[in-house]
Amino acid sequence: MSPPQNKSRAIEELQAVGLTEYEAKCFVALSQIPSGTATDVSEIVDIPRTRIYDIAESLQDCGLVEIQKGTPREFRAVSTDVAMKRLQLSHREHLDNAAKALRQLTTPDVRDEASGVWRIEGKQKVAERGQYIAARAETELFGLFTEDAVFQDDCFRQAQSAIDRGVDVVLSSPDEDLRESLRARFPDATIWDPSLDWQTLEEFGAQVSRLVMADRHTVMLASLSKDDGDCAETAIWGEGSDSELVVLCRELVGAQLDELDAEDGSSRFSL
Structure with missing residues (x-):
């Protein structure tokens, strides 16, 4: 698979597990470089430079990106292995919570069936x-x-x-x-x-x-x-x-x- 195909595949799969299109693109772009500014990211993927700050903060909340304060701010993606583990744990927690909520919703009719x-x-x-x-x-x-x-x-x-x-x-x-x-x-x-x-x-x-x-x-x-x-x-x-x-x-x-x-x-x- 060629680099462009790998890039598109990675973006698609990250969207499939809950990231927005811009979040997926931003993370994939940062994964290609040691670190970078909003300008660096916008040169790799088609995301408006002004949007990258909010997107990076959202990814930071997910534990996928680290932000270094300064002028300009620098962004760095965590390693692929760390990112995948954090996404897996996040989904597992959400699924566990969904299961608990669903069990509380079980009606007498469902139990009879x-x-x-x-x-x-x-x-x-x-x-x-x-x-x-x-x-x-x-x-x-x-x-x-x-x-x-x-x-x-x-x-x-x-x-x-x-x-x-x-x-x-x-x-x-x-x-x-x-x-x-x-x-x-x-x-x-x-x-x-x-x-x-x-x-x-x-x-x-x-x-x-x-x-x-x-x-x-x-x-x-x-x-x-x-x-x-x-x-x-x-x-x-x-x-x-x-x-x-x-x-x-x-x-x-x-x-x-x-x-x-x-x-x-x-x-x-x-x-």
């Missing part, structure tokens, strides 16, 4: 829902994965985060190699060898890929279908004591979780 069974399509969306459920576990997290392809880095992080929070984590797979990998990676979790053959749906062109249950209150059951050689993942999920899916999985899995031997992950029951 969550008690049903909902469908998700697409591996990415299925994975994100599973991670969301895992992140909300407070006392117990159960995860069953039929193959390592669906147990990726984000799953590892969520499982470890749950363990760090003091949540009882039980991980299971019919794949012996995956169980051994999980046992080595999570010595503080219980690794369960399930008795059910999770490939039994293959006659319908699908197989169970993962089951995630948090606190026996929220459940997601996903399957992989193979049509014309493509492998697509879909899932159903439910939340609350009124959800048929939660009731079913709690009855099927709950008793076995109570009977699990934490030493070797064995169970006296068949699923």
Whole structure:
């Protein structure tokens, strides 16, 4: 990519994360020089010189630019790594605040809807829902994965985060190699060898890929279908004591979780 293309790309991406067009242009211009005056910046990008002072102060408030008092004033951009970290932290804080506000806005009707069974399509969306459920576990997290392809880095992080929070984590797979990998990676979790053959749906062109249950209150059951050689993942999920899916999985899995031997992950029951 040529320098002009890199410059345009950087300006576009900075605008995408909340900077105005002039703020993005000013920061990119200052990133190209050790430091500069308003005149120096206006010679690099098409911003009126008189506007640069206000723009630089706005960028200073964001922690992206430093201003040296004097006549004329000098401006300097912080390093790219520092700028990106500050933008990430700013967005994370805003998103956390938005999430808190949204949770306070949840109406009784929305909570009632969550008690049903909902469908998700697409591996990415299925994975994100599973991670969301895992992140909300407070006392117990159960995860069953039929193959390592669906147990990726984000799953590892969520499982470890749950363990760090003091949540009882039980991980299971019919794949012996995956169980051994999980046992080595999570010595503080219980690794369960399930008795059910999770490939039994293959006659319908699908197989169970993962089951995630948090606190026996929220459940997601996903399957992989193979049509014309493509492998697509879909899932159903439910939340609350009124959800048929939660009731079913709690009855099927709950008793076995109570009977699990934490030493070797064995169970006296068949699923």
